[in-house]
Amino acid sequence: MKKTILYSGNEAMGEAAIRAGLKFYAGYPITPQNELTAYMADQLSQRGGIFIQSESELAAINMIFGASAAGARVMTSSSSPGISLKQEGISYIAGAQLPAVIINVMRAGPGLGNIWPAQSDYFQATKGGGHGDYHLIVLAPASVQESFDLTRLAFELADRHRIAVMVLSDGLLGQMMEGLTFDEELAPPAAVEKPWALTGASGRKPHVVCSLFMKRPDVEKNNLILQKKYRRVASREVRYAETFMDDAAMAVVAYGSVARIAEAVVRRLRAKGKKVGLFRPVTLWPFPAKRLADLSRRVKKFLVVEMSYGQMVEDVRLSVEGREAVSFYGRSGGGVPTESQIEREVLKSLSAPLKRRRR
């Protein structure tokens, strides 16, 4: 039966994780994601899982390394400064090919910054973050409903590809409350075989979960295995959403909570007859580069809006490969782009001359 409740983004991610069969969660308190850790403390242990408040984010990420190595569905959550501390463990999880779900409810940085929302961890989330050549799948919800739906999807993708999946939320999405609808009878995603898990070598050869390879060719081999996996993920798991893009002459590109604000602007300008659309990447890695490249053959102008000083805009520029003009508007450090600021930028971009093509 479908059920609709009023929930915050943080609680929605917690509920989705438990309903996706989460077995082990470890986390360390940090604002603005505290409701999620508290939700896990209250709910997970009552519903068949294990909750640990760890002594640090370092410990939390390594606890989920261990629990995932044992074959369990695992999750940790934090906000920007804590996610920085987790980077070592994330790199090891990538190297050892462990499935894991990591939630980042982004806040303003650098340093301790503050608890206000931001999108300034885009580079860290999508380009690796820790050491070595690796990627996470990065999912960017734009509502409480999507915080729920994408968290569930994160567990499916993690198991499907033996990969760590990050749900990249922010202080706005985590704290705000909206209606959340889900099917109470929906079963967790089907369990997948984990023939590599550490369950005791009874009647079989030992399993080893590691990211160390003593012989140089073996490290390269592991890297090539990872790269093959990333190519497979990139070809299958790209997700995005489009609003008014069918006949748009200009696209606003934004993700997460900024996409919500931008959508209001786009709708208002449409009502005034402006041919503006919204392109919203849902997977930040893999980035919907091919779709943007296709669009750039028809859409003449792009405006990227972020709660950062220009991070995703680099991927948009790479995607359109200089074919069309890409302008940028961003605020960060707690500043949230307002509707009127975005509208001003759209109008500015609409009235600017077209990029001249060199022949």
Added chain:
Amino acid sequence: MGKNYSRPQALTDVVTHYCPGCGHGILHRLVAEIIDELGIRGSAIAVAPVGCAVVAYDYWDIDCAEAAHGRALAVATGLKRVQPDKIVFTYQGDGDLAAIGTAETIHAANRGENLTVIFVNNAVYGMTGGQMAPTTLLSQKTATTPRGRQAATEGYPLKISEMLALLNGVVSVERTAVSSPKEVLNTRRAIKDAFMNQMERKGFSIVEVLSMCPTYWDKSPVDAARWISEEMVKYFPLGKIK
């Protein structure tokens, strides 16, 4: 006459990479013998450290996770909590357990995680070339204390076992050595006790083993063993701490 000394089943049939006279080789064998004796080869899961014993998983014929430097007890916590019936142990050097991993060590102990810890105190960082460890003795020369460790600048050798014994979550703390046949046998007994504590669900047990690193002590294997029984034990006395 029957064969009364053979390779334990839980020890793989390969040549280890350890230096001659190194304590790690002795300890690996002891752990394998105990796994055989307790019949837990099919349920034991090791967590290897970052240190000279990083590839312990090549030497034990059991499931094994390799943890990041210092994080073995966090990894072990995850492994054990989701599989409480498995026998999970960590094997860690002094740098791993008592420097970079101090927080993980203290908090796993304080939570009373039902784990067994084998703590190999060789008073140096073996793997990275013999630098100072938290357990390096005063005046001991290492790559990063070229004129000997000084209390005024480097502090005193860390007695982490004594610190852990203060915690309510810890059921057993013992310090042994592998510097003589008698001490080796006692170490074997202590490690077996620590495994049995876990099997009886008693909680967190740690055995600190004073172990030779002839290479970075710049001593012959015989002199290295003698240095443990004559020098190290003065600061790190052997025996049951808790």
